[in-house]
Amino acid sequence: MTPKSDQVLSLLQARLDKAAILAGDAIDPRYSDDLAGERGARPELVLRPRGTDEVAEILKVCNDARLPLVVQGGRTGLSGGARVLAGEAVLSLERMTTLREVEPTAGTIVADAGVPLQLVQEKADTAGLVFGVDIGARGTATIGGNIATNAGGIRVLRYGSFRAQVLGLEAVLADGSVLSSLKGLAKDNSGYDLGQLFIGSEGTLGVVTRACLRLHPRPVTQSAAFCSLPSLGAAFGLLTFLRARLGNLLSGFEVILAPLMGDMVAALGFTAPVALSTPVYVLADIQGMSPGTDEEAFIETLSQAIEDGLVEDVVVSQSDREFHALWTLRDDVNRFLFAEDAMLSLDVSLPLPEMGAFLDMARAAQRQVDPAARDYVFGHLGDGNLHYVVRTDRPDQVAGAVFDCVAKSGGSISAEHGIGLDKKAYLHLTRAPAELAAMRRLKAALDPNNILNPGRIFDMPPALPNV
Template sequence: MQTVADTSQNALADPALLDRLAKTLPAQALVIGDAMDARYWEDRRGRFSAHPRFVLRPGSTAEVATALAACNDFGQRLVVQGGRTGLSGGHRIAVGEAVLSLERLTALEAVHQTNATLIASAGTPLQRVQEAADAAGYLFGVDIGARGTATIGGNIATNAGGIRVLRYGMFRAQVAGLETVLADGTILSSLRGLDKDNTGYDLNQLFIGSEGTLGVVTRALLRLHPKPFSETNAFLAVPSFAAALALLARLRAAMGNALSAFELMLPAAYEGVTDFLGMPHPLATTAPFYVLTEVQAARDDNTADAFMACLMTALEDGIATDAVISQSQREFQALWTMRDSCADYIRSLDQIASGDISVPIQNMAAFLDASQTALRAIDPATEFIVFGHLGDGNLHYVIRTPQGYDAMAKVYHLVAEHGGSISAEHGIGIDKKPWLPLSRSTAEIATMRRLKTALDPNGILNQGRIFDLV
């Protein structure tokens, strides 16, 4: 399905607002009419996105503040965009909205060696932060497949996680300070990087995971981690989900904090992505579940040997039925390329529905059984292309069926019944809004509405994302 754009709304932009923006912002910060590029309303899933009234492209925090103050005075609603890689529809444009794109906020300061931090502007791609950390001898703790396009601001807005949450935590754990602009143009800056500061509310935490509904993050002070001395990964076939959990428990006990990733793939995901890439299957053995796991050594020690010994014992005990352990950087990267390419493979298919869900690990087996039974009752031909971060209880629950909406609605209800969350990484946006009450209580949603009203009383920032005000 092609993206539909509504071009009728641009004419409704208030001429007085456009005049004020043109007079107070540099020419490149305001785009109107035919000069607006289609990328601002294109959607990766081909869903409706209206034509924006205009596009704002500020190049500094001060310009963001100027733009927001003007739009707030005129009640002009904005959708805040970063790399537009989100999968919950928060970046799509509603009729009557303008776009606030952070794509020109790409400044990246030098790594502060003493504090192991760096300051990145909101439009900086995640990969540039990773490369800057690596060049300075550090590692940045978050990694996701869309690293080259996804931006720091978007990562903060959705509290991104990725493949190494097991060791480094969610994006929230990487943030040492933020600079944020409120809807009325007020600038809040907390970039000092104090580990201990108990002077009242930690306002930074309000904006992490708030999906741009409370304020616009313009700069972030990010924590870095010591660069691993070495990394090793392995891909294993396991005979059951219980065996996968047993393997995870053994690796945690044997490797401690060196265990940095533990990914699960169902056969349709593993076989599909390898065929999509045209690469030989890493394992000849077929199994109901596959695991990609990684360890990082902090120093020249026996981490790799201990990892191999643990996996060999797992094979001897029948917890795994086959395994391949990377012996070179090329082999290491090939296994991660296979996992990273799952999203590209999924996008090549039709009749796909998916959810980014989390379930307590102890309930995961029961959830998988219940969900597969329930979805086959809806469509016996449902294909389960499930993969994700089993180590932290987060799965990308991908299915292929023409009954996608009904199937995912059932999945979300089962997630709730098993104590989980309907969104683990990509936020609620627009697409998951109907199911928010499954994961948040009436009191919690009411409190979120009160915060939104207090910080954005005119409702100009990402209105209608996460929840409706009424």
Template sequence: MAQQIEQLILALQGKLDSAAILVGDAVDPRYSDDLSHEVSHRPEIVLRPRNTGEVAEILKACNAVGQKLVTQGGRTGLAGAARVQAGEAVLTLERMTALSPVEPATATVIAEAGVPLQIVQEHADAAGFMFAVDIGARGTATIGGNISTNAGGIRVLRYGNFRAQVLGVEAVLADGSVVSSLKGLAKDNSGYDLSQLFIGSEGTLGVVTRACLRLHPRPVTQSVAFCALPSLDAAMELLKFLRARLGTLLSGFEVIFDPLMSEMAGALGLQPPVELNAPVYVLTDIQGMSPETDETVFAEALGQAIEDGLVADAVLSQSEREFQTLWALRDDCNTYLFGLEPMLSLDVSLPLPRMGEFLALAREAQRKADPSGRDYIFGHLGDGNLHYCVKTDAPDAVARAVLDCVARTGGSISAEHGIGLDKKSYLHLSRSAVEVAAMRRVKAALDPNNILNPSRIFDMTA
């Protein structure tokens, strides 16, 4: 065992329970799990605190001996931020799963970092509220991980990303000191909002231990439409039309391009809701409070869109079962693509007015980089966020080609998955040298020994 690990164990003796420190054979292989095909190391030590005080003891001890750590939530990240690097200890929040009762007056709940997203969703629902972020990994992904990656998903269009759901966090800094903003105040301008630092910084600035989360009134009505459209331009017009017509009723606006839709339907044996002969499909839904009128308003808007030629064909859910069935098509995209290999999966966002320009450029560049590659594109069109996947034997060349087009059309190389270890080499396409330098200065200020998720997002030396 490395001497440093022995020092660490010594320093933590008596401060944690016996289940809190795993070494040697006791280290379960799950801590080395990673969704990518990259090499993950088996950690020499896994630290499993039960509460914020124990996290503080652990960081204080690690900081003293210069022990680097990687913090793990549900390990469902798609950029390798939680993948173990050589010499890193694992800090897992898996034992911190407490959840407060919902506070109805403020519509808030306080969750420990290790609570899975779906548990928060169900907890809110049972109290008559809704937690507004939803992503495919809901059953495993944790609140701490969601905060660290500023998770997005299918309802950002209406409710904002994870940042918008966080009233405040409690976090442990690298030196073991604790900052806390769990008061549940809608307004608090007493100095810097430190919570913002920890949202989306992928565990590099501190370890989030608890969060006060904002809930929304649970919608009374929901209804989804699956639409076949003649073009991307029509989809953009439909989005603009529905936003203006439906206001906040509009909750989701997802796109699936062909050939993904028809191939997937064939491969998974799906009963397609409309005839599959269009280049673009849109899943769009509403959530409202007025059973008498919401669905009529939605149906009338879609009727108008068909009349105006924006939509070629559409099916509107008539029941909760149909709502779930239609929405399942969206999750099916992931199911289908996970089964195809070798698959390059990019997660990009574009300014909506330049989406068409980007797609034309990117498809051309992608085909030049790998003429036999095949693209499967879907995503959150309402947010300008596409999951651009390519079945290719030349993933690096294709990634470079497509991400270069993202940069040329003013987009981001990571819309919601983050940078982690895997997108680091492309960060310069989205962020200037000045911006990365500013990030380094903030990182050095809060974690001077660089022990927290080191080398994620950027390296400390240029």
């Protein structure tokens, strides 16, 4: 332990309960990293506050001592944002798990940062409501981490990303000042909406401690369709057509491209719901309030899409069981990919009109740096978000080549996974110097000693010597 950590330890031991501080051998290795895969350093300390006031206390002490902190929620991030760097202490929000009851008139709920997403979903359900964000890591990922990374997932098309679910939040700045806005007001234009600052800023500007979240009416109908399509252009045509006909009834629009579909079916050994002879597959679903009518409208629209040549073949779920079976097939993509070796996983978004040209360009570029590379592409087409996975033994070169194509196409190098440590080197490709300079000005204004998640997203210029 460094002298800094010793100083912080002795100050905090006097103020916090025993379980709030882990040091030395008491630190489980799980605190060192997140799901991004790379091994992190051993943390100097692990600090586990029970509430906002304790977070404030911890930050004040660490800020005075200039001890850098990495903030951890469920550690399910895929960009190394929660991975520990040498000399850092961990601030884990895992003991902040209070979840209040649903406020039924406004349709809101207040959750501590450490509450797993799935508990919010379940609590909403018991009140006859639904929470608008769903991601694969729902059981472990926490509300605080979701907010820090502006989590997306499979329902962005219908409900927007995590930002759209946040009606207010509470955050602690590096100096320990608490910004609390948990009124749960749908409309509030009285000064800056400070909460917006913390959404998607990956814990670099402040520590989110609680949030007031918006819930939605729970749909009573759902139906999914698995389609094979002749081209990506047809997929966009289908998306536009379904939107125009079904409006907000359309709830998800996921794409799986060849060769991923065929390789997955072969590897996992199941029977595909449609013939595997086309380059594009789409899982579209609806969720609505009018039993019978909704499903009829969906089938009628899909039939028209077949007639118009947008869809070659389609299977539509006829029961909740079939609905979930089709979604399981979509989830199998991750099951297949996680089991494979040497997979580079990128998460990009593109302006929809550019996506087709991007895919051609990226494939050519990746083959130039690795002729043996094989790309597996799937994602949330309705949001322009592709998970672009490449089997390659030259991951750095391929990532660079693909990100270059993203930049040329006017896209983003991270749609929903964030930048963390692992994509920092590429950020300049899609964010202009003026934007990066503005980010640094904000960081310096709110965390002048650079103690909160330092080096995540971007690096700050070296600090002046600590006099």
